[in-house]
Amino acid sequence: MTGKSSITQRTARHGSRKPRKFDLADLEWTNTIPECPTYHPSEHEFEHPLVYLQKIAPEASEYVFSFNNGTPATDFWLPYIASKNNFSRLPQSLLRLVDREIPGITDPMLYIGMLFSMFAWHVEDHYLYSINYHHSGANKTWYGVPGYAASQFEKTVLQHVYSNKILTKHGDDGAFKFLAQKTTMFPPNVMLQHDVAVYKAVQKPGEFIITFPRAYHAGFSHGFNCGEAVNFANGDWFQLRAAASRRYAHLRRMPLIPYEELLSxxxxxxxxxxxxxxxxxxxxxxxxxxxxxxxxxxxxxxx
Structure with a gap:
């Protein structure tokens, strides 16, 4: 009798929450996100991928990532995996000069996904480039913000994503630390609502996604899948690396790459x-x- 009475009292005090019916119309905003372009390099162009990347960079960097499809792993990705000279250590990549192995940065990492497994909003360590190859399985949806809009993205996250409680307790620097931990996820319509450029892409097996320096990105899997990713850097990365060093120092984070040594x-x-x-x-x-x-x-x- 007492138990029933206490349950009734709690229900009356807090009120009952009515279940909200899901409607596909609630997702119509996803159709308003523009898609990034798809690039189709020739077999010859794929023999020198970083040279090809620099060729398309002026346009592709405006869309966060270039989206290359139709290239079998046996023709491109596997030779780099089988060789000690993997993609990040190509002659044109500055990371070839890093004398130690850094998983995910100098050495590829394998990623296994399942239905709705996600990767939170983040930029690559040290504002590096990244390349992601989809080996097999279900598609992945990617969302990204171009590097030129990174400051707008961060400002929007501080003002409209993190609560006042977080900002009051930890300040703006603390909020940036949370963002750097790669645990912050929110729908991209937040960016649309505040006029921040955002793009999308659906990655299928056999396709590549390339993210450009300081381009925030996030996404999720449509089902079980397997992908592989690694970082790399071109000569134009040096100036961005200086900005990344200042951000690391501001957040009191230890750098992963010795910038001055690499430059020398x-x-x-x-x-x-x-x-x-x-x-x-x-x-x-x-x-x-x-x-x-x-x-x-x-x-x-x-x-």
Missing amino acids: KEAMQVYKSSRVRSSKKKPEDTASYQSYYTAFLASYAIL
């Missing part, structure tokens, strides 16, 4: 290659040289 090693490689170059073209005329030179000046100013 690459500069030595550029100097050596310029001395043995048979071409009449001067190293000062190359885009990579300009990236290193600018990065050196920026590092010198900081030091």
Whole structure:
């Protein structure tokens, strides 16, 4: 008798919550998210993937990720897995100079997904590029915000995603730490509501997703699947890496990659290659040289 009375009292005090009927119309906003473009590199272009990436980067970076399909793993991905010189350590990738193994960054990691398993909103460590290959299984849906809109994304998360309780207790820096932990997930319509650029893509088996530096992204699996991903970096990454270093220092996080050491090693490689170059073209005329030179000046100013 007493038990029934207490249950009745609690129900009356808190009120009953009526179940809300799900309606597909509630998801119509997903159709308003523009899709990123699909790229179809030729067999020859896939022989030099980072060169091809630089070719499409001016357009593809505006959409967060390039979406390449129709390339069998046996023709592209498996040779890198079987070799110690994996994708992140290609001659054009700066991560080839990192002298230790960092899972997921210098060495690929395998990801097993199931229905509705998700990866939370995040940017890659040190604002690196990333490449994700879908080996088999159900599709994945990706959402992403271009690097140029990263600051808008962060501002929107602080103002409209995290509660005042979190901000009051931990401050803005604390909120950024939560975001860096890769545990924050929310629907992309939050970005639409606050005029932040956001795009989507559905990744199928045999297709690649490439994310560009400082591009926030998240997504989920449609069912059981298997994918593989690793980071890499081009010469133009140096300037972004300096910004990432400042963010790490601000959040009191230990960097995973020795930036100054990497910059020095690459500069030595550029100097050596310029001395043995048979071409009449001067190293000062190359885009990579300009990236290193600018990065050196920026590092010198900081030091």
